[in-house]
Amino acid sequence: MRLSRYLIVLMTFNLVTVQANASAIEQTKGNFQDKFRQLEENLPTPNDYRNAAGEPGKDYWQQQVDYKIDVQLDEEKRRLSGSEIITYHNNSPYTLKYLWFQLEQNRFKSDSVAERTSVFKGVNTHANNSVNARDTDEAKAFAKIGLRQLRRQQFMNDNELGYELTSVTDKKGKPLKYTIVGAQMRVDLPTALKPNQSTELSIEYGYNILEEDAVGARSGYEHFPDDAREGGNDIYLLAQWFPRVASYSDYEAWHNKEFLGSGEFTLEFGNYDVKMTVPSDHIVTATGTLQNPSRVLSKVQQQRLTQSETAKKPLFIVSPKEALNNESSVVTNEKTWHFKAENVRDFAWASSRKFIWDAQGYQQGGDINPHVMAMSFYPKEGGELWEKYSTASVIHTMEVYSRFTFDYPYPTAISVNGPVGGMEYPMISFNGPRTIWHDDESRTYTLSEKQFLIGVVIHEVGHNYFPMIVNSDERQWGWMDEGLNSFLDGISTREWDTSLDWGREPNDIIEYMKSNVQVPIMTQADSVLKLGPNAYVKPAVALNILREVVLGRELFDFAFREYSQRWMNKRPTPSDFFRTMEEASGVDLDWFFKGWFYTTDHVDISLDRIYKLRLDTSNPDVDYERRRQSFQDKPMSLAVKHNKRDGYKEWVEMNGDVRDYHDENDRFSVTNKERNKYQKKLAGLEPWEKKVLDRALEEDKNYYVFDFSNLGGLVMPILLELTFENGETESLMIPAEIWRRSPQQVNKLIVTDKDKVLVSAVVDRGGETADVDVENNYYPRQIIQSRIEAFKSKKRKGNKHRDIMDDNKQELKTPEVKAKKK
Numbered sequence: 001m002r003l004s005r006y007l008i009v010l011m012t013f014n015l016v017t018v019q020a021n022a023s024a025i026e027q028t029k030g031n032f033q034d035k036f037r038q039l040e041e042n043l044p045t046p047n048d049y050r051n052a053a054g055e056p057g058k059d060y061w062q063q064q065v066d067y068k069i070d071v072q073l074d075e076e077k078r079r080l081s082g083s084e085i086i087t088y089h090n091n092s093p094y095t096l097k098y099l100w101f102q103l104e105q106n107r108f109k110s111d112s113v114a115e116r117t118s119v120f121k122g123v124n125t126h127a128n129n130s131v132n133a134r135d136t137d138e139a140k141a142f143a144k145i146g147l148r149q150l151r152r153q154q155f156m157n158d159n160e161l162g163y164e165l166t167s168v169t170d171k172k173g174k175p176l177k178y179t180i181v182g183a184q185m186r187v188d189l190p191t192a193l194k195p196n197q198s199t200e201l202s203i204e205y206g207y208n209i210l211e212e213d214a215v216g217a218r219s220g221y222e223h224f225p226d227d228a229r230e231g232g233n234d235i236y237l238l239a240q241w242f243p244r245v246a247s248y249s250d251y252e253a254w255h256n257k258e259f260l261g262s263g264e265f266t267l268e269f270g271n272y273d274v275k276m277t278v279p280s281d282h283i284v285t286a287t288g289t290l291q292n293p294s295r296v297l298s299k300v301q302q303q304r305l306t307q308s309e310t311a312k313k314p315l316f317i318v319s320p321k322e323a324l325n326n327e328s329s330v331v332t333n334e335k336t337w338h339f340k341a342e343n344v345r346d347f348a349w350a351s352s353r354k355f356i357w358d359a360q361g362y363q364q365g366g367d368i369n370p371h372v373m374a375m376s377f378y379p380k381e382g383g384e385l386w387e388k389y390s391t392a393s394v395i396h397t398m399e400v401y402s403r404f405t406f407d408y409p410y411p412t413a414i415s416v417n418g419p420v421g422g423m424e425y426p427m428i429s430f431n432g433p434r435t436i437w438h439d440d441e442s443r444t445y446t447l448s449e450k451q452f453l454i455g456v457v458i459h460e461v462g463h464n465y466f467p468m469i470v471n472s473d474e475r476q477w478g479w480m481d482e483g484l485n486s487f488l489d490g491i492s493t494r495e496w497d498t499s500l501d502w503g504r505e506p507n508d509i510i511e512y513m514k515s516n517v518q519v520p521i522m523t524q525a526d527s528v529l530k531l532g533p534n535a536y537v538k539p540a541v542a543l544n545i546l547r548e549v550v551l552g553r554e555l556f557d558f559a560f561r562e563y564s565q566r567w568m569n570k571r572p573t574p575s576d577f578f579r580t581m582e583e584a585s586g587v588d589l590d591w592f593f594k595g596w597f598y599t600t601d602h603v604d605i606s607l608d609r610i611y612k613l614r615l616d617t618s619n620p621d622v623d624y625e626r627r628r629q630s631f632q633d634k635p636m637s638l639a640v641k642h643n644k645r646d647g648y649k650e651w652v653e654m655n656g657d658v659r660d661y662h663d664e665n666d667r668f669s670v671t672n673k674e675r676n677k678y679q680k681k682l683a684g685l686e687p688w689e690k691k692v693l694d695r696a697l698e699e700d701k702n703y704y705v706f707d708f709s710n711l712g713g714l715v716m717p718i719l720l721e722l723t724f725e726n727g728e729t730e731s732l733m734i735p736a737e738i739w740r741r742s743p744q745q746v747n748k749l750i751v752t753d754k755d756k757v758l759v760s761a762v763v764d765r766g767g768e769t770a771d772v773d774v775e776n777n778y779y780p781r782q783i784i785q786s787r788i789e790a791f792k793s794k795k796r797k798g799n800k801h802r803d804i805m806d807d808n809k810q811e812l813k814t815p816e817v818k819a820k821k822k
């Protein structure tokens, strides 16, 4: 029995732990697992562009693309037409013969890869092989299609979508050769663009704006047919609205991964100069700073805007009442709004006459950008919910995120309500939550909508940090923007109000991690089965655990801030994140990133059993007596018990004369031979050995051996809580490295003072590690508390079960019949 090897261990502390490695040998053949294998072999080789520390290397470069755009919104046709002048700066060490563009609007053409590869998920494969097929065929449809899906199909049928390019020319107006490949375009340059050179080209284009509610496109218009204006009103949220140059990087060259819908946008930093011409009664908001307020805003609006810069609460620039008046406005002329933005990786805007506009200056301090305008734009449908929480959430986001990263570097931070549930762009975000309108002309909102508004504003404004400033490649690695951002939005929502329950805690990922729809976090965004848990919650929880459990806040926060600052306004990859976190924290985290980001393993540590051991004295007079005691304590067999109950007498009881030496001296009797052996053993001990043994015997401590198994596969620290007979508890954290030689099963020796008797133990009582099966964490096991519901049996379904004899007696209640009655 391998337990004996523990008995020579010397203890000096009140509670000392010593690792057993007996099970290590068991895994060197067959099912060998190396959970602590170094991550380096999965990561790209460091080079002068991005180095082994996870920093931008000494020759780091990135391209710059500047845009000057003039665009017109045709409200009647719901069409955008524009012309853009693009200045492409080639900062790479390579010569470029062509430029690739992303034409995301083409994703909505019927021949796009995305449309052609959309799959139908409505088939009920159980319906036709059911045992009661005859009944259920009538009752249960073979397939289901949502009205939403039908609406989308009808919209796609009825509308000509995608970009129409009218010209692509060079600086002198000479047409350039271009080739469209799905939602991408290659423009051939007449002369190759050498390193450190720039080139200018122009594109004239137009496209029909999508109805966001019909299609789901991260941008588009929303129609309000009931507004007091003939034809109603629209809100326009405009994004991916101009042909954008694709990214060209040191690690992938041109990023030619076509937009399929899930993988978001990977772009270059640049400066934008944008003029939008819209109906003159529209309010426009956009990435950047408004250049011509005196041309587009009234005197009063300009005054209010100045006041709001130093206001303590958001002030209305356009009040709810004014916005309501605007809703019925009819104009024929237009206004041109002019915005500029520096060093941003994208540009989005919104336009509507429905907008209420509030603003408040956020004094963030610091030398670089001490003052930021936090603003919200929303229709009356946003109501009090938006008035109370939107701009406040914008400011809260900057307060929290900047603490973890860097000062917010932009002049504005904006939240706009519209048909997009939540989507981020530099300085501007689109957020969906609304109030509910009632017949008594009141508006209410649910708790869930309140949570959603605060959470989504924090999330989308938070995206400024990841991936708008720390410019990660979200088309490839959704988690680098969603995961890092969800980690921080979790921290922010907890700091806003813990009861908000935004859901980035370890328990929130358990169902996903034990499911069979899980893929590794490192999967490309469009191939992920469940984007929410995969790209948002799991990485957020992983980082949460890394911070709270594995590294602790001090080490984690230092490393995370280091990563943010290293890659501010630059383009990191996953390896840069992994390397920085490890290098800056000083802790080997390869096992953690491997397990959480590269596998579908889950956490399930089981505390299988605990042994309590007592150190043998080696003195046969003592040890044999102890063994006799435990032999006598063994329960009597049932047959012997029944014999006694039924009055049977044993032969030896009835015939006393058959008793002999063995009846006088039981199997635990000590012989002189054994006593001599003991004396010989004592004499053979070195003085220090004798001292150690004497002390151990005197202290007579409790030796507890814990038997843990790792059922989930993911190696994690063991958070152990011990409860003793006197009611005291003690917690200890066993680092994940305990699994390094034997990732499936380990034993751990814990020694306590004699009077410190263990009564129970539990692994991860607080639910800190996303352990999917809590039942096996308790030793001894616990009764599972749950609930049981009484239910009424369902009525039979199917055509034959209808009571048509009675059902036909009912009167018809169509609107026509009802109207006649009136």
Ligand SMILES: [Zn+2]
Binding pocket: 459, 460, 463, 481, 482, 485
């Ligand atoms: Zn997001």
